[in-house]
Amino acid sequence: MKDDRQNFVLFAVFAALILFGWPLIQNKFFPTNPPATKIVDGKQVPVPNPANYPTATGPAATRDRNVVLAETPRVRIETPRLRGSINLKGARIDDLVLIDYKETVAKNSPPIRLLSPAGAPDAYFAGFGWRTDGLQPPAADTVWTASAPVLSPGKPVNLDATGPGGQRFRLTFSVDDNYMFTVRQTVLNAGAAPVSVAPYGYVNRIGVSKDPDSWTIHTGPMSVNNGSASYGPNFKDLAKGPTQFSTTGGWLGFTDKYWLTALLPDQSATFTGQFRAGANDAYQGDVTINPRALKPGQAITQSTRFFAGAKEVRLLDQYTDHEGATKLDYALDWGYFRFIEKPIFYYLDWLFSHVYNFGVAIILLTITIRALLFPIAQRQFASMAAMRAIQPRMKALQEKYKDDKVRLQQEVMALYKAEKVNPLAGCVPTLIQIPIFYxxxxxxxxxxxMRHQPFILWIKDLSAPDPLTPVNLFGLLPFVPPHWAAIGVVPILLGISMYFQFKLNPQAMDETQRQVFAFLPWVLMFVMAPFAVGLQIYWITTNCISILQQRLLYARHPGLSTPVAK
Known part of the structure; x- marks a missing residue:
């Protein structure tokens, strides 16, 4: 009896650690959910610098974006998926909107703005030029001359300027139907002496990503260099000094949870990549192609691609597999289980293409997984039945050898061997489920x-936590519950389904174990509440299938449901 009390106290302490310590663990290792907000008008409210690079510096003050955009001449960008403009002053792509994606689930939500000009809120832009080592390219404030007013797929635009040294410079911008720009940088040496030509490109942003950087999903600077993806450095690391690498093939840029900007020089050329921080919370990534000598009267052209858009799985795979963008698909931080995650995504996406609802697709995915695991589950229940049959003999051994732990272990192992029982067999389905669940x-x-994909009724975004909670009477009370206490309807259903599943499991003979299993569903309900509701739907479906499966297998193994003799 004393041991039971001690076990229960230990369990209570363990449960409290899970309940109150889990938020700390989640914030450290898992993506945190955004703080509680409301939607108004469709928006959610509540290193030394080399002289031959543009400066990674942000403005001390910001102005209205429309005012800033109107201050300089521009070339419009119009594609099936993008709207924006190129700033002719400095030849920057600094105005870009993704028309396929909205900021929130509200019908009147504005589209996602990815790039903004310097001086506007959340400035974020890309530019292209040449180093000044033996060359005099146009200055950063040069106003280039455009060959056309609009850039669209199949209709490139030339920007021309003449440098102080007499060389002529041309930037030819083209864009595809998605999010990839190509910039051809041409220099014509009209001088009397050879010059060294080293084209560069840069991406500059003000402020860190609004999406949290976590152990499982990286946001911030990233690159692919020397054959591998580098998810770093982090923004805070750049404050300690710049980072640099040299590679042939690869890219660098800034990644948010769903969005990406990336500079991809000629994948057969050797280039130097660099990340650094500047004044006023500015961060910059730049690439420089190794210099080449240009004789008088000759011209040289080198190309850099610039991706600015959404990290769509199929699109990134297409650029990687068919258009020579080295490991651009690694912009998605799949991690070590990508060999499982990508097939699950493609199967889930295939289901969605047939049922047009990702919630239903998740349910069908769950049924598929459970069907594949059914033979293993049968062996699990058979093992549980055998374990249950020998429980009286196990109890007798525990009483007989309670003062001799070594002898007790030997006798128990002998019993397992004689009855051909494997106590670990019941763990196999659970272990298999872990990587699938992750x-x-x-x-x-x-x-x-998965972003902003609805399911039914109030569930408008399967990638976000359940927004409907009885804590504030489903929104009738005028307050927003604390993040840890906002238990939604779906997590409650998860706890209930888990409770009934545990009720069908063979009852343990030990009283403490029975108390643990009675309390565990409600602990896990709190643990799972902050996770994506799509994940909770997967778990609820799994529990419901398990209940049906247990009913079926109880009929095949009657001993499993028979109370154990005392």
Whole structure:
């Protein structure tokens, strides 16, 4: 009896650690959910610098974006998926909107703005030029001459300027139907002496990503260099000094949870990449192609591609597999389980293409997984039945050898061998489910295809936590519950389904174990509440299938449901 009390106290302490310590663990290792907000008008409210690079510096003050955009001449960008403009002063792509994606689930929500000009809020832009080592390219405030007023797929635009040294410079911008720009940088040496030509490109942003950087999903600077993806440095690391690498093939840029900007120089050329921080919370990534000598009267052209858009899985795979963008698909931080996660995504996406509802697709995915695991579950229940049959003999051994732990272990192992029972067999389905569960978690949290996908009724976004909670009487009371206490309807259903599943499990003979299993569903309900509702739907479906499966297998193994003799 004393041991039971001690066990229960230990369990209570363990449960409290889970309940109150889990938020700390989640914030450290898992993507945090955004703080509680409301939607108004469709928006959610509440290193030394080399002289031959543009400066990674942000303005001390900001102005209205429309005012800033109107201050300089521009070339419009119009594609099936993008709207924006190129700033002719400095030849920057600094105005870009993704028309396929909205900021919130509200019908009147504005589209996602990815790039903004310097001096406007959340400035974020890309530019292209040449180093000044033996060359005099146009200055940063040069106003270039455009060959056309609009850039669109199949209709490139030339920007021309003449440098102080007499060389002529041309930037030819083209864009595809998605999010990839190509910039051809041409220099014509009209001088009397050879010059060294080293084109560069840069991406500059003010402020860190609004999406949290976590152990499972990286946001911030990233690159692919020397054959591998580098998810770093983090923004805070750049404050300690710049980072640099040299590679042939690869890219660098800034990644948010769903959005990406990336500079991709000629993948057969050797280039130097660099990340650094500047004044006023500015961060910059730049690439420089190794210099080449240009004789008088000759011209040289080198190309850099610039991706600015949504991290769509199929699109990134297409650029990687068919258009020579080295490992651009690694912009999605799949992690070590990508060999499981990507097939699950593609299967889930295939289901969605047939049922047009990702919630239903998740349910069908769950049924598929449970069907594949059914033979293993049968062996699990058979093992549980055998374990239950020998419980009286196990109890007798525990009483007989309670003062001799070594002998007790030997006798128990002998009993297992004689009865051909494997006590670990029941753990196999659970162990198999862990990587599948984690893979689905990553798919829901990582892929933009799940963003803002509705299910039924009040569930408008399967990648976000359940917004409906009885804590404030489903929104009737005028307050927003604390993040840890906002238990939604779906997590409550998860706890209930888990409770009934545990009720069908063979009852343990030990009283403490019975108390643990009675309390565990409600602990896990709190643990799972902040996760994506799509993940909770997966778990609820799994529990419901398990209940049906247990009913079926109880009929095949009657001994499993028979109370154990005392």
């Amino acid at each position: 893979a689905l978690y990553k798919v829901l949290m990582l892929t933009i295809e």
